[in-house]
Amino acid sequence: MEDEKNELTPKKQSLFPVSAEDIVDNALQNLDEEQARAVTRKAADEVVRIAVEKRKAEYRNSAAQEEMRNLIDNANLLDRRGGDYKINSTFETASGTTNVEVRKSKLTQTNLIVIVVGLIAVILILVFLILKT
């Protein structure tokens, strides 16, 4: 009898608005047994899924770190060989995707500007000489 009374007494009484857990608890009370079981199972499944995701994220992270080290080695190797090169790499990490572009080109932006300025100067000299003659 005492137990029944206790069961009828609300488990949580608060002056403050209900929290997310309370919403779940309250909503669970309105479900039939089968629904409550399905909901509880789903919540447990999510816990397991998140634990698996955590492991996957850790794995992705360590794999990405390893691939980045390889990229450094490859870029430096190409650097030592000389010549132009461009490497585009994508790494799947725990938080998302990292894109890396490494390039070495003799035709840098500065070089290009110097070439264009030089060409303009040559053309201007030629025009000047033609006009003079």
Add this chain to the structure above:
Amino acid sequence: MDYVITAVIIGIIVFIYSNNSKIFNIISPESSSDSQTKAKDADLIKSLLSLDEESLEELLKLYKNQFGRGAGRYARKTFQKWKAGKVRPNRRTFERFLIQLPKVMSYDLKCEVLRLLMEAYCSKNDYRISVFTDDWEETLEPLVKRIIDKSYTAELPRLIEEKLHWLADGEMRIARNILKESQAKESRIAVSMLRQEFSGIENLLAGINSESRVTHQLKFPYGTITLEIKRR
């Protein structure tokens, strides 16, 4: 004679117009709103196409059991065409998949459909910022917090809630809370290794002698943050 011919032609035109005006009046506004509804219904069906293989199989089996072999075969055959946008699902297909089937779907499947709908239709925020390897934490921390907190506040558009009444059932309200908590946790796990990731990126930028450009995109259920990372 000419007047007679003209009068006859005008008479014919007036007759045709008066007979068809009602049809025109009825069809035109309805067809436009109907096509809009169809477009939205078709989009909702499209979000189902992203279900994982197992859930999709469960869904198609349920469809066959509920609406017969012919309908099941058609759905299985047409699913890829719906996915590719070659065929637009009609209203009946929408009603079958998203209004009638949820009544017999397992709780797990309904939760998966809810997850897809939430990820497809809740508003998203995409940010693009430049950071240095030594100051990213200050810039990124508040932004990441904001985007993770969105998991708790994300809501489906009212139009979808009104169409899919089953989403308001008690068990689905719990499903939303489970989903929100789960998405927030998943996002926290994803960013929990950011320091390690940035350390790797810093080593990469320091170790390469040539010109290099690094971008990193953080993906969350309700948004992305794209970082352009530089080293001083």
